[in-house]
Amino acid sequence: MRIASYNVNGVVNRLPQLCAWLDVTQPDVVCLQELKCTTAAFPRRELKALGYEALVHGQATWNGVAILVRGAVPLETRRGLPLAKGEPADTQSRYLEAAVNGIVVACLYLPNGNPWPGPKFDYKLAWFKRLNRHAASLIKTGHPLVLAGDFNVVPTDADIYSTASWKDNALLQPEPRAAWRALLKQGWTDALKQQFPDKTPYTFWSYLRNRWPRDAGLRIDHVLLSPPVSKRMMEAGVDKALRGIEGASDHAPLWVELAD
DNA sequence: ATGACATAGTGTCTATGA
Numbered sequence: 001m002r003i004a005s006y007n008v009n010g011v012v013n014r015l016p017q018l019c020a021w022l023d024v025t026q027p028d029v030v031c032l033q034e035l036k037c038t039t040a041a042f043p044r045r046e047l048k049a050l051g052y053e054a055l056v057h058g059q060a061t062w063n064g065v066a067i068l069v070r071g072a073v074p075l076e077t078r079r080g081l082p083l084a085k086g087e088p089a090d091t092q093s094r095y096l097e098a099a100v101n102g103i104v105v106a107c108l109y110l111p112n113g114n115p116w117p118g119p120k121f122d123y124k125l126a127w128f129k130r131l132n133r134h135a136a137s138l139i140k141t142g143h144p145l146v147l148a149g150d151f152n153v154v155p156t157d158a159d160i161y162s163t164a165s166w167k168d169n170a171l172l173q174p175e176p177r178a179a180w181r182a183l184l185k186q187g188w189t190d191a192l193k194q195q196f197p198d199k200t201p202y203t204f205w206s207y208l209r210n211r212w213p214r215d216a217g218l219r220i221d222h223v224l225l226s227p228p229v230s231k232r233m234m235e236a237g238v239d240k241a242l243r244g245i246e247g248a249s250d251h252a253p254l255w256v257e258l259a260d
Numbered sequence: 261a262t263g264a265c266a267t268a269g270t271g272t273c274t275a276t277g278a
Contacts, residue, residue: 009277010267034277036268061268062276112278115262152278165261171278206278207265220278250266250278 001101001260003029004239005148005223006253007109007204010036011066014249015043021242022050027255028070029100031107031148035064035093042066059093065107065149067098074098074105081130094127103229104138108149113170121170124152128179132186138226139186145226147188150251152220153180155190159200159219171220188224191256195236203238204251212243223256232258 004027008014011032022030030052035042039058047054052068057079067074078097080090097106108131113124138145153176154160166172184190193200202217211217225233235257243252 114278208263209261
């Protein structure tokens with residue numbers, strides 16, 4: 001079974017590229033981020049024509065996440081992260097969770113937190129804390145789990161071409177990196193790092209400053225596996241070529257192949 | 261190398277992304 005994650009940067013505008021990729025790679029489960037459309041505007045019919053059922057948590061203009069499953073309807077287990085006592089409701093559509101073929105799959109789009117410092121960075125850290133709290137409760141169940149999405153954190157300086165232009169960027173700050181390490185310490189396996197421990201591939205290349213042709217990338221999209229799923233991992237990778245096609249998203253999809 | 265790009269809606273400009 002193949003589970004993929006792809007920040008599409010606008011699912012309506014990106015539909016031709018998304019469909020071409022689905023058609024070629026045929027993932028069984030796909031976590032999409034940055035839909036930038038309402039749940040009603042999501043292109044269900046076009047994806048259904050390719051054999052995919054969709055669970056959608058949309059929002060006008062910004063954010064938005066969805067889970068696609070080939071040939072089956074995903075069973076929703078959660079929409080939005082649980083709130084701590086007194087915490088205000090989250091109006092941003094960034095978390096969706098579903099049961100698929102015996103695995104609970106969480107699709108997430110963590111806030112980018114720029115500019116740093118500031119209220120958006122504070123929101124990022126609060127969101128990350130909420131995610132870690134929920135992830136801890138999930139992994140404690142021992143159930144097969146996958147957390148996939150755009151975490152908006154570059155885990156280490158080895159996960160970026162150069163830190164020079166990014167020193168003041170929210171993606172590289174010590175606090176989100178510490179939150180990332182705390183999350184992994186719960187027992188999650190970083191699938192891409194597991195597959196490529198020395199040179200872990202990038203998943204994002206900015207549109208600006210010729211960064212794609214220069215391979216000036218960042219690793220900010222991640223797939224995390226709980227222990228029972230980690231045991232089943234056969235392979236993981238990044239479909240890097242999709243970043244180079246006409247009208248590409250600034251992210252490339254990543255995926256993990258699991259034994260049945 | 262803080263953007264020379266790309267996105268969607270409020271729309272020929274603004275806010276946002278990372």
